[in-house]
Amino acid sequence: MKTMKKTIKVGVVGCGYWGPNLIRNMRQAPDCQLKLICDASEQRLRHMRRLYPDVEMTNSFEALVNHPEIDAVVIATPVRFHYEMAKACLEAGKHAFIEKPMARTVAEGEELVSLADRNGLILMVGHTFLFSPAVRRMKEIVDSGDIGELQYIAARRLNLGLFQKDINVAWDLAPHDISIILHLLDEKPVSVSCQGSSHVTRGIEDVTMMYLNFRKNRCAFIQNSWLDPKKVRTMTVVGSRRMIVYDDTEPLEKLKIYDARVEVPPHYDTFAEFTYSYHYGDAYVPYIKQDEPLKLECQHFLDSIREESSPMTSGRQGLEVVRILEAAGISLRQNGTAVALNGDARLNGVAEQSTNGNGNGHGPGYDGVVVPAASRAVLAA
Numbered sequence: 001m002k003t004m005k006k007t008i009k010v011g012v013v014g015c016g017y018w019g020p021n022l023i024r025n026m027r028q029a030p031d032c033q034l035k036l037i038c039d040a041s042e043q044r045l046r047h048m049r050r051l052y053p054d055v056e057m058t059n060s061f062e063a064l065v066n067h068p069e070i071d072a073v074v075i076a077t078p079v080r081f082h083y084e085m086a087k088a089c090l091e092a093g094k095h096a097f098i099e100k101p102m103a104r105t106v107a108e109g110e111e112l113v114s115l116a117d118r119n120g121l122i123l124m125v126g127h128t129f130l131f132s133p134a135v136r137r138m139k140e141i142v143d144s145g146d147i148g149e150l151q152y153i154a155a156r157r158l159n160l161g162l163f164q165k166d167i168n169v170a171w172d173l174a175p176h177d178i179s180i181i182l183h184l185l186d187e188k189p190v191s192v193s194c195q196g197s198s199h200v201t202r203g204i205e206d207v208t209m210m211y212l213n214f215r216k217n218r219c220a221f222i223q224n225s226w227l228d229p230k231k232v233r234t235m236t237v238v239g240s241r242r243m244i245v246y247d248d249t250e251p252l253e254k255l256k257i258y259d260a261r262v263e264v265p266p267h268y269d270t271f272a273e274f275t276y277s278y279h280y281g282d283a284y285v286p287y288i289k290q291d292e293p294l295k296l297e298c299q300h301f302l303d304s305i306r307e308e309s310s311p312m313t314s315g316r317q318g319l320e321v322v323r324i325l326e327a328a329g330i331s332l333r334q335n336g337t338a339v340a341l342n343g344d345a346r347l348n349g350v351a352e353q354s355t356n357g358n359g360n361g362h363g364p365g366y367d368g369v370v371v372p373a374a375s376r377a378v379l380a381a
């Protein structure tokens with residue numbers, strides 16, 4: 001690990017739709033100097049020059065990588081460039097922040113994680129929502145046990161566009177939902193299935209539905225779409241005692257906690273005695289202090305560099321998201337077959353997850369689950 005001086009000098013590559021937000025926050029972060037902005041497009045550079053006349057600009061990524069003063073690079077280019085750019089930065093001894101998803105394949109992600117480890121450098125992935133005060137509050141509520149046992153999560157992230165040419169809607173939007181779900185459940189899924197269809201660009205799904213199957217009969221659904229007239233950003237987190245509805249489009253009341261549940265009688269002798277009891281209690285809106293997630297995210301990257309500590313959204317966390325997306329892609333091509341994610345979960349979780357808890361076996365069980373080659377190797381070991 002390079003000894004870090006007080007002011008961290010940062011370069012940013014990619015000033016399209018998202019990059020300027022990172023640039024603005026890096027520019028405003030204390031003890032950080034925005035040293036160089038890079039984009040292949042002269043038009044984008046002209047625009048950035050108007051906003052930041054005192055910052056160096058270049059259209060050459062090589063100039064950024066070889067810049068002797070730059071300590072850390074923020075990569076906000078399309079996903080097909082992430083691996084090569086991050087690899088070049090890490091090989092040049094620069095810390096790297098990569099936008100989500102961190103890479104196109106698990107193999108690329110693994111290589112970046114081990115390269116950062118070997119060179120003692122910070123590798124962070126832009127899973128911005130984990131820095132959202134609403135998601136942080138939701139995590140505190142789940143961890144406190146207030147909602148009881150977490151049973152399932154349903155996420156919907158829909159809007160009209162923005163159509164991408166090189167990745168489908170799951171790779172574009174689901175990283176946000178997956179990162180939040182893994183954070184809340186604090187474990188990896190056992191298997192993933194995904195179905196979808198393309199309506200605008202042949203071969204690039206613009207509507208997908210993903211199903212993540214976790215141990216102990218827990219699951220999550222993720223619906224993503226670029227073909228919806230309304231912007232929808234909701235997540236329902238169902239616990240055995242209470243339920244949380246998170247709506248990120250709400251300006252203030254992003255979380256609502258419902259005191260709602262269904263109870264099954266503990267004992268009954270005849271079917272006539274069996275009744276569900278539906279509990280409807282109060283709903284309340286917890287207070288959440290407003291703060292820009294991106295500001296917290298940029299600050300966390302700088303703090304991790306300065307403190308030489310692993311970021312909350314490290315390369316390893318980013319890799320888990322890519323692992324799920326890659327398995328979802330295999331499932332998509334097999335029309336929704338469940339794809340196993342790792343040997344550990346299968347060995348530990350097979351008995352619990354092959355039933356839905358009522359013993360009727362609904363949901364993808366282990367029979368018929370496709371095991372990718374990497375997982376088969378783990379299972380055979």
Ligand SMILES: NC(=O)c1ccc[n+]([C@@H]2O[C@H](COP(=O)([O-])OP(=O)(O)OC[C@H]3O[C@@H](n4cnc5c(N)ncnc54)[C@H](O)[C@@H]3O)[C@@H](O)[C@H]2O)c1
Pocket residue numbers: 013014015016017018019038039040041044059061076077078079081099100101126127128172
């Ligand atoms: N965290 C979030 O909430 C969030 C939101 C939107 C996008 N993103 C991510 O940000 C990244 C960028 O997305 P976007 O929508 O801004 O893309 P974009 O296409 O709008 O912008 C990409 C920019 O990179 C530049 N570029 C491409 N290749 C280059 C190269 N070789 N050298 C220098 N510049 C190059 C392009 O000229 C363009 O200006 C993606 O990974 C995306 O998933 C994250």
